[in-house]
Amino acid sequence: xTTAAPDAVTVAALQTAxxxxxxxxxxxxxxTAFVPGDLATQVAEAALAxxxxxxxxxxxxxxxxxxxxxxxxxxxxxWPVTDTASAxxxxxxxxxxxxxxxxxxxxRAGGPQLRSSALTALVGAAVRAARWRQTxxxxxxxxxxxxxx
Amino acid sequence: MTRSRLARRxxxxxxxxxxxxxxxxxxxxxCTTGASAPPGPDPLEPVAARAEEDAxxxxxxxxxxxxxxxxxxxxxxxxRQHATALRAELRRVRPTPPNTTSPTAAAPVDVxxxxxxxxxxxxxxxxxxxxxxxxxxxxxxxxxxxALLASIVACCASHEAVLP
Numbered sequence: 001x002t003t004a005a006p007d008a009v010t011v012a013a014l015q016t017a018x019x020x021x022x023x024x025x026x027x028x029x030x031x032t033a034f035v036p037g038d039l040a041t042q043v044a045e046a047a048l049a050x051x052x053x054x055x056x057x058x059x060x061x062x063x064x065x066x067x068x069x070x071x072x073x074x075x076x077x078x079w080p081v082t083d084t085a086s087a088x089x090x091x092x093x094x095x096x097x098x099x100x101x102x103x104x105x106x107x108r109a110g111g112p113q114l115r116s117s118a119l120t121a122l123v124g125a126a127v128r129a130a131r132w133r134q135t136x137x138x139x140x141x142x143x144x145x146x147x148x149x
Numbered sequence: 150m151t152r153s154r155l156a157r158r159x160x161x162x163x164x165x166x167x168x169x170x171x172x173x174x175x176x177x178x179x180c181t182t183g184a185s186a187p188p189g190p191d192p193l194e195p196v197a198a199r200a201e202e203d204a205x206x207x208x209x210x211x212x213x214x215x216x217x218x219x220x221x222x223x224x225x226x227x228x229r230q231h232a233t234a235l236r237a238e239l240r241r242v243r244p245t246p247p248n249t250t251s252p253t254a255a256a257p258v259d260v261x262x263x264x265x266x267x268x269x270x271x272x273x274x275x276x277x278x279x280x281x282x283x284x285x286x287x288x289x290x291x292x293x294x295x296a297l298l299a300s301i302v303a304c305c306a307s308h309e310a311v312l313p
Contacts, residue, residue, distance in 0.1 A: 099303065104296075106295050106299045107293060110292075112288030112289065115287055115295060116288060118299075119299050122299055122300070122303045123280075123306045126303035126304065127303075127306050127310040130307035130308075130310050131310055131311060134311050141220075141223065141307070142223055142227055142304060142308055142311070143304065143307075144227040144230035144300075144304055145230070145234070145297070145300035145301070145304065147296075147299070147300055148300050
């Protein structure tokens, strides 16, 4: 990295974002087992995006001399995932969680490079959330301020 | 406040371990109020004006094209919320604008009912250029503004993604 070492606030925001990426990767692993084959590509692409984001965030933290937070062995889902509907709903939650974390990075981190990368992550999460809402037949597909707490 | 809100909203919590996620909400306020407004026009002004124009356009499309109405109506609602939030931020920085040109209502738009393709294109162009416009200042804006603009970019991108 050519940028200066991130300050403590930025590191905390990045660690939170990394934790939500770990959770998202885990979620998509779980979801795979419950969605029909025609959604497999949508799941695989989302999982790939989150793994890439997780790896990139780990690199940024490691380059700054910070130990990246590890993934948890397991996560508690907000509802039991038992079928396509509950699985698709979980993807919206995972995307919303990551969106919130990346928006927080933008709010608390100063550097334009980090903000640009976080913006890409936020946009990706918001787009996937909207597509999953569409897949799930939700009446409203978008939110006005993705990632806003 | 911030912490409890984060804890409540971030529903996907670790089942085991020490709850790293809970560390994510330091109570540091990122929003600096009271800073004197820089000279010249506020860079958020055109972003707010564009949001108002997009809302008017999307309403007109919804009225002329039932096929696009659900999507266009949702877009109009979201863009109106963007305008409201941006105007609130503009007023916060400059409670009394030097040039008291109160935001004029966006001009009405004529949408031809016999050209669905053109109506769809006009909305795609609108959300596309709105993303570029709102993304440009994200790198250099104060944190709370950058976050607001980033959410607007993400919202417009999500509309583009689900367009019928």
